[in-house]
Amino acid sequence: MWSQQERSPRPASRRPPTTGQSRPRTAQSRPWTGQSRISTARPQTSASTRYEGSFVIALLEGRGVGREVGLAALDSDIGRVVLVQLSDCQTYVKTLHQMHLHNPSLVLVPDTFLSASDAVIGSSNKRATNPSLLVEFIREEFPDIQLEPVPRKYWNETSGLEFIQQLCVEDEERAAIILAVSSKYYVLSACSALFKHAELRRNTRFSAGSLRIQYSPVDGTMMIDPESARNLELVGNMSHRKSYHSVFGILNHTYTAMAARLLRVNILAPITVQSSIDARLDVVEEFVQDEDLFNEVRGALKTLNNMDFDKLIATLAALETVLPTSAKAASNRVTQMLNLRNVVRNLPLLQKALENTKSQLLRIIHEMLSDDRLGKIDSLIRASLNEDTTPTKHGISAANARVYAVKANYNRLLDVARETYKENVGDIYTLCNTLTQAHEIPLTLVYQETGFIFSLKKSDLEGELPKGFINVTLKKGKWQFSSMELKKMNARMQDALDETLILSDKIIQDLVTEILMNVGALYKASEAVALVDMLWAFAHSAIIRPEFTGTLAVKSGRHPILETVQSAGTLVPNDIYCDDSSSFQIIQGPNMSGKSTYLRQVGLLSVMAMCGSFVPAEYASFRIHDALLTRLSNDDDLEKSLSTFASEMATSAMILGLATERSLVIVDELGRGTSPREGFGISHAIAEGLIEQKCFVFFATHFAELSTTLSRQPSVVKYVAWRTSRSVSNFGMTFQYKIVDGAPEDNTHYGLDLARLADLPSDVLTEANRVSKRLTELQTRHQEQSDSSKIAMRRKALLKLRTNLTQAFEHSALPDEELVAYIGRFQADITKVFLYSNDTD
Numbered sequence: 001m002w003s004q005q006e007r008s009p010r011p012a013s014r015r016p017p018t019t020g021q022s023r024p025r026t027a028q029s030r031p032w033t034g035q036s037r038i039s040t041a042r043p044q045t046s047a048s049t050r051y052e053g054s055f056v057i058a059l060l061e062g063r064g065v066g067r068e069v070g071l072a073a074l075d076s077d078i079g080r081v082v083l084v085q086l087s088d089c090q091t092y093v094k095t096l097h098q099m100h101l102h103n104p105s106l107v108l109v110p111d112t113f114l115s116a117s118d119a120v121i122g123s124s125n126k127r128a129t130n131p132s133l134l135v136e137f138i139r140e141e142f143p144d145i146q147l148e149p150v151p152r153k154y155w156n157e158t159s160g161l162e163f164i165q166q167l168c169v170e171d172e173e174r175a176a177i178i179l180a181v182s183s184k185y186y187v188l189s190a191c192s193a194l195f196k197h198a199e200l201r202r203n204t205r206f207s208a209g210s211l212r213i214q215y216s217p218v219d220g221t222m223m224i225d226p227e228s229a230r231n232l233e234l235v236g237n238m239s240h241r242k243s244y245h246s247v248f249g250i251l252n253h254t255y256t257a258m259a260a261r262l263l264r265v266n267i268l269a270p271i272t273v274q275s276s277i278d279a280r281l282d283v284v285e286e287f288v289q290d291e292d293l294f295n296e297v298r299g300a301l302k303t304l305n306n307m308d309f310d311k312l313i314a315t316l317a318a319l320e321t322v323l324p325t326s327a328k329a330a331s332n333r334v335t336q337m338l339n340l341r342n343v344v345r346n347l348p349l350l351q352k353a354l355e356n357t358k359s360q361l362l363r364i365i366h367e368m369l370s371d372d373r374l375g376k377i378d379s380l381i382r383a384s385l386n387e388d389t390t391p392t393k394h395g396i397s398a399a400n401a402r403v404y405a406v407k408a409n410y411n412r413l414l415d416v417a418r419e420t421y422k423e424n425v426g427d428i429y430t431l432c433n434t435l436t437q438a439h440e441i442p443l444t445l446v447y448q449e450t451g452f453i454f455s456l457k458k459s460d461l462e463g464e465l466p467k468g469f470i471n472v473t474l475k476k477g478k479w480q481f482s483s484m485e486l487k488k489m490n491a492r493m494q495d496a497l498d499e500t501l502i503l504s505d506k507i508i509q510d511l512v513t514e515i516l517m518n519v520g521a522l523y524k525a526s527e528a529v530a531l532v533d534m535l536w537a538f539a540h541s542a543i544i545r546p547e548f549t550g551t552l553a554v555k556s557g558r559h560p561i562l563e564t565v566q567s568a569g570t571l572v573p574n575d576i577y578c579d580d581s582s583s584f585q586i587i588q589g590p591n592m593s594g595k596s597t598y599l600r601q602v603g604l605l606s607v608m609a610m611c612g613s614f615v616p617a618e619y620a621s622f623r624i625h626d627a628l629l630t631r632l633s634n635d636d637d638l639e640k641s642l643s644t645f646a647s648e649m650a651t652s653a654m655i656l657g658l659a660t661e662r663s664l665v666i667v668d669e670l671g672r673g674t675s676p677r678e679g680f681g682i683s684h685a686i687a688e689g690l691i692e693q694k695c696f697v698f699f700a701t702h703f704a705e706l707s708t709t710l711s712r713q714p715s716v717v718k719y720v721a722w723r724t725s726r727s728v729s730n731f732g733m734t735f736q737y738k739i740v741d742g743a744p745e746d747n748t749h750y751g752l753d754l755a756r757l758a759d760l761p762s763d764v765l766t767e768a769n770r771v772s773k774r775l776t777e778l779q780t781r782h783q784e785q786s787d788s789s790k791i792a793m794r795r796k797a798l799l800k801l802r803t804n805l806t807q808a809f810e811h812s813a814l815p816d817e818e819l820v821a822y823i824g825r826f827q828a829d830i831t832k833v834f835l836y837s838n839d840t841d
């Protein structure tokens, strides 16, 4: 229940910077293996299963016109707070996108946002008659996540700022973060509710200066609406939740949990700052070209396998609110300290591996790992902990590691408690030997959480167990049991064990306090490791380094997920070309000819490139997009009981509302949910809307007339799925389509194709073909001779000229003479177009 007691945040200390950016560089990769290293196998580490966070997200929306939303997210397990304030649209797609980035486990909203039926004890009575629209969208998008109302009084701007000032790690970025959020009313209020909730409902408080608080301006990343992320299978497979066939799955060769988390967030919100992307690409390229470096870094990362520094630091920093310390909490803290010791001990390996690297970002990472404070932490740990205790997960050796974690002679009482523990364990082993001899059965001891039990192989027991043994069970071919005496001894041993842990914990807590003075260095190291681990994973599957020229041009690109699924040689590569003069691309072709795959490929390759990853192609150049918006066919629509039509319209409205000149829009088969005539009309209208926005659009459609009705628009081009060869078995076909420019004349007769497959007589087919060709010729001619089509032709040519000239001047590295010849060729082309369109007048 919400307590009325107000508690103010506690006094503060420090925090780490994120990595800086480096200069752009363009180069082609020369992978030393000569081919793709994208593996079809499950990634080598288990980091993939541990990336999911458990953020509690507090949300506040302004009631004004602008739909300003403040979002504060806290993952106390990893000591991270993310703050965002944004202006959203009617569908709250940006807010939902941000929520997806942080995997919510609980969502907090002001109680006034919920309707009276959502009453919760202790909250205010002021309830809206209807829940806020934002709440409805959240419920729809996250049906399994609990929404908890927080009394309106806790959404307080001033207290939000106080929390931030007191809990934020003290480092170079702290001042900038405080400055950035200090004028953001909604995010500050959300922050206050978030920490009040942690204090009052979860009984969690944080040490001063122990949290990494990050303010994320939304314009530094590409917005991908949640529906698109799902349909494109960015972080999860649509059909099988556990499948690795997603972009995340194929790229996640990370070793540490922090890197897996970083990768997930980057895939869902790729960066839009070109210098940052180039800096990452430089690193990937250096790994690709320098095999020794690649292997050395792998070796260093292996020593940190499965580590989650953030979690480790956060657990150590979390204050024990129930006093006195429980043995369980003490045991946890001792284990975490042993893990921290291993991390601090192994970090120098990575630092050494990066010693002579060339790329600027790797040098920055090296610097972050060379922080003197890490050495200080190492010395502090060495002074208190035994060198040779290794934390293991289970068994008596795990208990012993905790008991002997702290050095001897540190505390007399601890030494005495350890002796008692040792004697108790010795007594248990003696009992086991005695019983073995007395009953002539080879008993062994197994240590479980509650103490020891006896174990005996089933085959070693003839007849029944001797009397006196209790709690007998049979597990995996072994008898397991106890005795009253063993139970008593276990209890004595457990008491001694708990005492050693509680006494050790006092020393560990002092150590933690000293370490926390330098927690900024640890968080910084965590960020450095996460980044280098993620970029190393990119290098693991690198193929070709992408460039960012503003033109989307891919030669022989492959769908990155399909490539890992299909057997070698069965994937047909496709080219992509899209610039300002061809920004609206109509894609047509028969069913099952790869249109959807092509569209998805465009989106996925752009996402990968903007994360700083190499892409599967022979050459690739991209534009940096502010948003990736899609309307892709989705079977879920039915489950959501939305009609296809309603869903299409809702998504189209969202796309039209959000798309800008810098967006990438992908639309697959719009207008399926209504009559063909209406469907065509709607598709045309939406296409015109998108053309006006000047974004890059890939528009797959069955409406062949669309290319005619849109032909006056100079930026519209048409691509078709063109059959290169095929093998037939009744109606079956092996895949042999390629997306090509324009409309090769006979390929548009998809019905004839099917008729041929259905074995219609050849003379019927020949005649059908002849008539069909003739009709098409007449139609084409008629179109070409119309005035509007001549004007459109000239407009197209002019737009193409402008785009090519801009490209030539801004991105070409050609020497002057060649540039002049290149421009001369444009001139000739455009003259031809003008002469032709005049001739036909």
Ligand SMILES: Nc1ncnc2c1ncn2[C@@H]1O[C@H](COP(=O)(O)OP(=O)(O)OP(=O)(O)O)[C@@H](O)[C@H]1O
Pocket: 562, 570, 571, 572, 573, 574, 589, 590, 591, 592, 593, 594, 595, 596, 597, 598, 735
């Ligand atoms: N480039 C390719 N190389 C090999 N196989 C491909 C390629 N593109 C698509 N495929 C395979 O062909 C099948 C059909 O692909 P896709 O769904 O993209 O076709 P489509 O034209 O969109 O079909 P429809 O019009 O019926 O929706 C899929 O099984 C896909 O895996």
